Amino acid sequence: MAFASARNVSAPGPGEIASAVIVALAFAVPFVSDSQLVYSLTNQILIAITASFSVYIMLRMDLMTFAVPAFMALGGYAFAIASLRGGITDTIALAALAFAVPALVALPLGVLVLRLRGVYFVLVTFVLTQILDLLLFETPGLTGGSNGLVGMPPTTLFGLTLGDNRGVLFVAAGLTLTATLITAGLTSYFRQHFAAIEENETLAQSLGLITWRYKVLGFVVAAGVAGMAGFALVNMLLTAHPTSFSPISSVNYIGYAIIGGRGSMLGPIIGSGLLVWATNMFSIQGEYSQGLFGVLIIIVVMLAKGGIVGTAAALWRRFARRDAAAPISPPASQPSMPR
Amino acid sequence: MIGTVSAITGSNDGELRVDGISMRFGGLKVFEDISLRLSPRDILGVIGPNGAGKTTLINVICGKLAPVAGHVFLGGTDISGRSTHTLSRMGLVRSFQQTNTFRTASVRENLSRAIRFSSGGAESWRRMDELLDRFDLAHRLDEQSDKLPYGLQKMLGLLLAYATTPKVLLLDEPAAGLEGRERTRVDDFVHHAQRDLGCAILIVEHDMDLIRRLCPRIMVLDAGRLLAEGPPDEVLSRRDVIDAYVGAVDEEDE
Numbered sequence A: 001m002a003f004a005s006a007r008n009v010s011a012p013g014p015g016e017i018a019s020a021v022i023v024a025l026a027f028a029v030p031f032v033s034d035s036q037l038v039y040s041l042t043n044q045i046l047i048a049i050t051a052s053f054s055v056y057i058m059l060r061m062d063l064m065t066f067a068v069p070a071f072m073a074l075g076g077y078a079f080a081i082a083s084l085r086g087g088i089t090d091t092i093a094l095a096a097l098a099f100a101v102p103a104l105v106a107l108p109l110g111v112l113v114l115r116l117r118g119v120y121f122v123l124v125t126f127v128l129t130q131i132l133d134l135l136l137f138e139t140p141g142l143t144g145g146s147n148g149l150v151g152m153p154p155t156t157l158f159g160l161t162l163g164d165n166r167g168v169l170f171v172a173a174g175l176t177l178t179a180t181l182i183t184a185g186l187t188s189y190f191r192q193h194f195a196a197i198e199e200n201e202t203l204a205q206s207l208g209l210i211t212w213r214y215k216v217l218g219f220v221v222a223a224g225v226a227g228m229a230g231f232a233l234v235n236m237l238l239t240a241h242p243t244s245f246s247p248i249s250s251v252n253y254i255g256y257a258i259i260g261g262r263g264s265m266l267g268p269i270i271g272s273g274l275l276v277w278a279t280n281m282f283s284i285q286g287e288y289s290q291g292l293f294g295v296l297i298i299i300v301v302m303l304a305k306g307g308i309v310g311t312a313a314a315l316w317r318r319f320a321r322r323d324a325a326a327p328i329s330p331p332a333s334q335p336s337m338p339r
Numbered sequence B: 001m002i003g004t005v006s007a008i009t010g011s012n013d014g015e016l017r018v019d020g021i022s023m024r025f026g027g028l029k030v031f032e033d034i035s036l037r038l039s040p041r042d043i044l045g046v047i048g049p050n051g052a053g054k055t056t057l058i059n060v061i062c063g064k065l066a067p068v069a070g071h072v073f074l075g076g077t078d079i080s081g082r083s084t085h086t087l088s089r090m091g092l093v094r095s096f097q098q099t100n101t102f103r104t105a106s107v108r109e110n111l112s113r114a115i116r117f118s119s120g121g122a123e124s125w126r127r128m129d130e131l132l133d134r135f136d137l138a139h140r141l142d143e144q145s146d147k148l149p150y151g152l153q154k155m156l157g158l159l160l161a162y163a164t165t166p167k168v169l170l171l172d173e174p175a176a177g178l179e180g181r182e183r184t185r186v187d188d189f190v191h192h193a194q195r196d197l198g199c200a201i202l203i204v205e206h207d208m209d210l211i212r213r214l215c216p217r218i219m220v221l222d223a224g225r226l227l228a229e230g231p232p233d234e235v236l237s238r239r240d241v242i243d244a245y246v247g248a249v250d251e252e253d254e
Helices: A014-032 A036-059 A068-084 A091-113 A118-138 A165-189 A191-199 A201-206 A211-237 A247-260 A266-281 A286-303 A307-323 B002-009 B054-061 B084-090 B107-117 B122-134 B150-163 B180-197 B208-214 B232-236 B239-244 B248-253
Strands: B016-025 B028-038 B043-047 B069-074 B092-094 B168-172 B200-204 B217-222 B225-230
Touching: A014 A036, A014 A165, A014 A266, A036 A068, A036 A165, A036 A211, A036 A247, A036 A266, A068 A091, A068 A118, A068 A211, A068 A247, A091 A118, A091 A165, A091 A211, A118 A247, A165 A191, A165 A211, A191 A201, A191 A211, A191 B107, A201 A211, A201 B084, A247 A266, A247 A286, A247 A307, A266 A307, B016 B054, B028 B054, B028 B069, B028 B200, B028 B217, B028 B225, B043 B054, B043 B208, B054 B092, B054 B168, B054 B200, B084 B092, B107 B122, B107 B150, B122 B150, B122 B180, B150 B168, B150 B180, B168 B180, B180 B200, B180 B208, B200 B208, B208 B232, B217 B232, B217 B239, B225 B232, B225 B239, B232 B239
Parallel strands: B043 B200, B043 B217, B092 B168, B168 B200
Antiparallel strands: B016 B028, B016 B069, B217 B225
């Protein structure tokens, strides 16, 4: 008799499927509303979700990244330059480019840095963002310097021009849904690898896992996903400008992921939705919102490690358990549920 | 069965040879000029007082630390300085002195990771059944590993190493912290790995009864040098070994 057997350990879980469904709902917004405010807010939330997925991927391996604005800039400028200089307007080609350029930059960097301990990685991502910010200002020939790049023609899809507000929102929704599927695919297929690296890297290595290779893979995909957010941001603002990718904005994306909940893909989605909405509602722009996010991150880390989604899931489980007077099933590991 | 084993291990494939390795942390000498040889199915006990360099010896052989001198060979290949994951994939796998599992994951998930990371398949799962049953883990597959009793967590640690289908096992105090009754499970495990996988096994241990039961050959390390080597009865009755062990041997022996 066989006691033990493999279970399907790399299929997407309920969190991943729900995430894709929620993001796909954004396509419905243009059909139910024509309010500029709603369009703008939806755009901002979609971009925030994509960018914080980049943070989420690295957090699967317990690695903190401050490089999201840098990779967003690479994606956004790659789009602007290809559009202005190369005359490319096809949305799919531009999206592929916005993914590939930051991913290719991340590859050698990851190979170099991710063999080191986590703390060095955090520092390098921080420095990278600072350097790239400087480079954007100092290379006006390519990036327009402090003027940025403007005048990109509207993107197209199968001959359709996506230049108006609806079109821009469709592009953002399409990019975010693609980023969601990429993130869900990566983190569920390699769930065991990432979880092992997060929890016990020494044991993982002694069982034969080449841990640095999976860290590099995660880093490369996270960079590509951030690049897609950069594309959506430049496409929304109609300009590629250094101030859109300020190093300090990395705190926002970390905030969305951690406050929303790092344990599930729903976390960055809920975190982005709530915090971007709140920022707009209370008109707290610039450094004030970052200060607020900083305080919120501290509160979450100290009091509710699972963030909004993790805490809600824990409360729900507690109630469900109390209701069930029947025999309690053992705490089966449910990897997709937030811890 | 024998046929399958030699098909797995090959001819000289699983031989571990350690050739005059030395280890130093800065100015602190941990051990010097240690050599040993383990053929498939050999069981070697390594004993010595605390601080003799036993765990460091395992850390060096398994690739966690690089020796300052000497070489380690696995199946004739020089593996000194290669990384832990490379050696694990070549079949040289260690267990840990403390409980060491993926703590928040279930027993099944722990095993699943060990098998997947070592590129194992259905055959690896089948091989686990008998041991899982014997160690009282078969009906606890869905329990979270850090909620298991201490003894079972240690056995799970051994099973994770076993699940990778190793050729050479380095066991770092497998019986430490176990109750007397639980200790025979270590015997079970060692015999099982020897018989079913043809493993060569190196055991670092303080439990002299266990060493006598399992090891036809032992090495005594003292302050980083080889003090004695040979069959346990002969070695453990030597005056210098007893002195080095400060009575620990006397108590359990006489």
